[in-house]
Amino acid sequence: MGAEAVRVLVVDDSPVDRRVVELLLRAAHCGGGGGGAAPFHVTAVDSGKKAMELLGQRRSNRLSTSSPPASADVSEQAIDIVLTDYCMPEMTGYDLLKAIKALGSPNPIPVVVMSSENEPQRISRCLTAGAEDFILKPLKINDVQRLRKCSGVKPKTAMVQWQLPLPVVCMKKKWKF
């Protein structure tokens, strides 16, 4: 049996970046995930405001039913991880990160921030606010593994509910080929 899908909410105001990330995540499963690698199910929105609306909607869906029906569309289920750009108009990725952490759930959704600017203060700020990781754009295929780890979604053979915040990881590697 394959691994359970990792449901990623991608938030980026750039249509190019949304598309690139979406296809990267799909390709990571098909290309090199290995037998137990979790596929990604990607939902992409272009603003922090839409991200919060979607997260609120999914949360209401979960609370209104005692348990999700077996046949529930994966697109309607909860989000496992949010991957957000930092620089966005109106609501930045940092604002979105704080808003998600303020939702006050016992199992806060992990948030990974991405940015094209390698600014130590920005990175530090996000990690202090509770981001699981900070990835430099443009995203590479190797960055996908970090996302998978941050999501906490385990293969079906070891179903563990993600409860505790994962250790903070600050990596500023530049992958070279």
Added chain:
Amino acid sequence: MEYSNLRRQIVFMKKNLFDQGYLDEQFNQLEDLEDESSPNFLEEVVALFFKDSSRLLTNIEQATDKYPQDFYKLDSLVQQLKGSGSSIGALRMKNECSVFKANCNDRNLEGCRRSLQKIKREHATLKQKLESYFQLLRQVGPRDYAVSSRK
């Protein structure tokens, strides 16, 4: 024989794009993601980039002509262009955007205007070159190209 010539042309064209600094490794990364489920992914993303970047360039031009100058807004627009250019491996455009941003930081309006003209030229040149590149690819077929490009 015609087919071999086409493949050679593609490899040569791509090598030139890299050697002349138009593209960087990110372009290869995207190309490597193409498979049976997304055979034209790269061309699709590049087309999306040129559509979006044309819009951004128009906004940047308007912001440059505005008075009084809002360098913060201008910098934000250029940052968007730099980001999406970087995502497809458009190296020269990315570098020119960095120069533009430096001019914004210095509140150098003339510098900004020069940068804008340069970015527009780079944008037009890259578009033309990539259109030729993808035109050749379509003649060869994506699967066969994917083999030849890794040489």
